[in-house]
Amino acid sequence: MINHNQPNLSYKSIKDLNVCVKSKNxxxxxxxxKFENFFSKKYYKCGNSLLVxxxxxxxxxxxxxxxxNRKNLRILIPTYACSALLNAIYQAECEPVIADIDLxxxxxxxxxxxxxxxxxxxxxxxxxxxxxxxxxxxxxKSKIILDACHSIGMKINSNSDIFLSDIIxxxxxxxxxxxxxxxxxxxxxxxxxxxxxxxFINFDFRKKYKTRFNFLITDFQASLLFDQVKNIExxxxxxxxxxxxxxxxxxxxxxxxxxxxxxxxxxxxSVLIFDKTHKRNSLKRKLLKEKIKSIVPVEKFELLHxxxxxxxxxxxxxxxxxxxxxxxxxxxxxxxxxxDKICKILENFR
Ligand SMILES: Cc1ncc(COP(=O)(O)O)c(C=O)c1O
Numbered sequence: 625m626i627n628h629n630q631p632n633l634s635y636k637s638i639k640d641l642n643v644c645v646k647s648k649n650x651x652x653x654x655x656x657x658k659f660e661n662f663f664s665k666k667y668y669k670c671g672n673s674l675l676v677x678x679x680x681x682x683x684x685x686x687x688x689x690x691x692x693n694r695k696n697l698r699i700l701i702p703t704y705a706c707s708a709l710l711n712a713i714y715q716a717e718c719e720p721v722i723a724d725i726d727l728x729x730x731x732x733x734x735x736x737x738x739x740x741x742x743x744x745x746x747x748x749x750x751x752x753x754x755x756x757x758x759x760x761x762x763x764x765k766s767k768i769i770l771d772a773c774h775s776i777g778m779k780i781n782s783n784s785d786i787f788l789s790d791i792i793x794x795x796x797x798x799x800x801x802x803x804x805x806x807x808x809x810x811x812x813x814x815x816x817x818x819x820x821x822x823x824f825i826n827f828d829f830r831k832k833y834k835t836r837f838n839f840l841i842t843d844f845q846a847s848l849l850f851d852q853v854k855n856i857e858x859x860x861x862x863x864x865x866x867x868x869x870x871x872x873x874x875x876x877x878x879x880x881x882x883x884x885x886x887x888x889x890x891x892x893x894s895v896l897i898f899d900k901t902h903k904r905n906s907l908k909r910k911l912l913k914e915k916i917k918s919i920v921p922v923e924k925f926e927l928l929h930x931x932x933x934x935x936x937x938x939x940x941x942x943x944x945x946x947x948x949x950x951x952x953x954x955x956x957x958x959x960x961x962x963x964d965k966i967c968k969i970l971e972n973f974r
Pocket of ligand 1: 678679681705708747773774795796806808
């Protein structure tokens with residue numbers, strides 16, 4: 625079977641893991657600390673990083689840090705996203721305000737403006753870039769969390785728009801571009817947010833009691849991440865090359881989600897867009913017959929407004945898109961003959 629996604633673990637990552645396990649420190653320790661420093665210095669080249677147990681806990685902590693002691697904050701999110709957003713908002717005792725997406729970018733629509741929004745979570749869906757500048761203009765008073773779970777590896781420079789966000793979060797879940805099984809990271813230029821989160825995630829050995837929790841990650845998980853981040857530009861180029869092969873192979877009646885600047889962005893998902901659901905399903909079946917796994921990237925039932933039974937009329941773009949999309953295999957272990965095989969099926973699909 626050609627997998628849809630596969631962890632990008634190198635021989636070097638496994639060697640680093642061995643060193644860590646042999647050191648007999650299995651809990652949070654110097655590898656975690658070292659990775660946090662490495663990530664701020666080498667990846668963002670500024671700011672502060674905190675490794676945590678998952679992308680969902682990173683989202684929850686980011687909301688808690690921005691919320692401070694305020695109650696019932698309203699948090700604007702796109703419906704076409706992961707339910708982790710909804711879960712983090714409810715766990716942080718805030719109120720979600722769910723919006724539809726923009727047809728071209730699949731990111732939060734700014735056509736309808738909602739009132740009294742305290743925080744906005746924007747998502748780099750499938751590796752794309754939401755227009756943070758535009759969102760900030762429409763919501764000048766709101767704080768912004770950038771959910772960059774799909775875009776680790778995009779090229780960043782000191783004036784990148786991503787730095788307009790107050791907090792950026794990542795996931796290192798096994799289907800993500802960089803992985804350690806489960807894991808997440810919170811990054812911010814504002815050290816007080818990171819200090820708050822660092823205090824919250826570990827309850828052990830404290831003189832003064834305060835409600836905290838355990839969102840720690842282990843040293844051996846952190847040890848797996850170094851080599852992947854060091855090789856991120858190579859990974860970006862590999863993924864983008866696969867995307868281009870697909871893009872050049874699709875027949876005229878299929879589109880591919882492509883709001884990317886391939887000189888800077890990293891492709892998380894290669895998502896085909898069909899004019900009819902039955903055609904999408906037919907290609908999915910055809911691929912499966914040839915032992916190629918494709919997935920519907922966000923199913924209709926997963927749209928966040930459907931989890932909340934909101935009126936579908938307010939989410940027509942997401943409803944429509946979820947019916948017509950299919951994600952092709954995308955990982956760095958895809959072999960040339962496997963990519964050729966997928967492309968041939970695409971070329972001949974009518
Ligand atoms: C956009 C997005 N945000 C958040 C998460 C949650 O991350 P995790 O699975 O690490 O909790 C995911 C998926 O896993 C995601 O795709």
